[in-house]
Amino acid sequence: MKTARNNNRGDRVIAWVILGGAAIVGLATLVQGIYTITSELIGNRFAITLAADLQVPQPTDPGMAKIVEGAFTEASVTVSNLTGAPVGLLIAGHTATILTSVIIATAVILLCKGVVSGTPFTRPISISIIAVSATLMVGSLLSQAFYGFAGVFAGEQISQSSDFWAAFSISFDGTPIMAGFVIAIVAFAFELGNRMQRDTEGLI
Numbered sequence: 001m002k003t004a005r006n007n008n009r010g011d012r013v014i015a016w017v018i019l020g021g022a023a024i025v026g027l028a029t030l031v032q033g034i035y036t037i038t039s040e041l042i043g044n045r046f047a048i049t050l051a052a053d054l055q056v057p058q059p060t061d062p063g064m065a066k067i068v069e070g071a072f073t074e075a076s077v078t079v080s081n082l083t084g085a086p087v088g089l090l091i092a093g094h095t096a097t098i099l100t101s102v103i104i105a106t107a108v109i110l111l112c113k114g115v116v117s118g119t120p121f122t123r124p125i126s127i128s129i130i131a132v133s134a135t136l137m138v139g140s141l142l143s144q145a146f147y148g149f150a151g152v153f154a155g156e157q158i159s160q161s162s163d164f165w166a167a168f169s170i171s172f173d174g175t176p177i178m179a180g181f182v183i184a185i186v187a188f189a190f191e192l193g194n195r196m197q198r199d200t201e202g203l204i
Contacts, residue, residue, distance in 0.1 A: 012116050019112035026105025033098035037091055046082050046090055050075045050151045050158070079154055086154040093146035100139030107132040129187035133180045140176030 040046050056070030082090075107128040114125045 015112040015115040019109050019116070022105045022108035022112070026102050026109075029101040029105070030098060033094055033101075037094050040090070041087075044080050046079050046087065046154075048077060048079055048082075048086070048090060048151055048154050049147065050077055050155050079158065082154055082157060084153075086150045086157065089146045089150035089153065093143045093150060096139050096143040096146060100135055100143065103135045103139075104132050107135075126187055126191045129183060133184040133187055136183065137177050137180035140173070140180075144173065 052072045052075040054072040056067060056072065058067060110128045111125055
């Protein structure tokens, strides 16, 4: 009995620690995102990633190894005097990233509250995990698309030379999508646990 109580107490302590960490991360992401958007709009200085198309130069003091072929495909720059589409898309990318992080942090908090209360397998918890999965997949797609198109339009405003900026190139990272599918499987497992818990109520 004492061992079981100690384990339950330890689980609750861990859940509270995770809950607090999720709350801090969510709040910090929100504050930092709002600060980034505000400072960029007021200061007229936008940090943006542009698709580049520049060949890697040969070193001035070459060694035994030789660069056969290479190119710079991205450039992280700070740009001023952007107008119209790139500014709107950049802000939309920031907003999508902020909302994604805040929604995920909120769902983690709800899950931890369920663990602390001793009822992790509930319908609201399952729904919150599904929301995390969908938010992670959709939010990552939207933010990548917004940032990508912002870079395309910003490149056109910076230079019309196709020798410098790539005409159209958006990098895509599928890791958040795969993570979203994994979380969806976890949500399905929680839903099964929720059903089993309902089916076994009253049997004991």
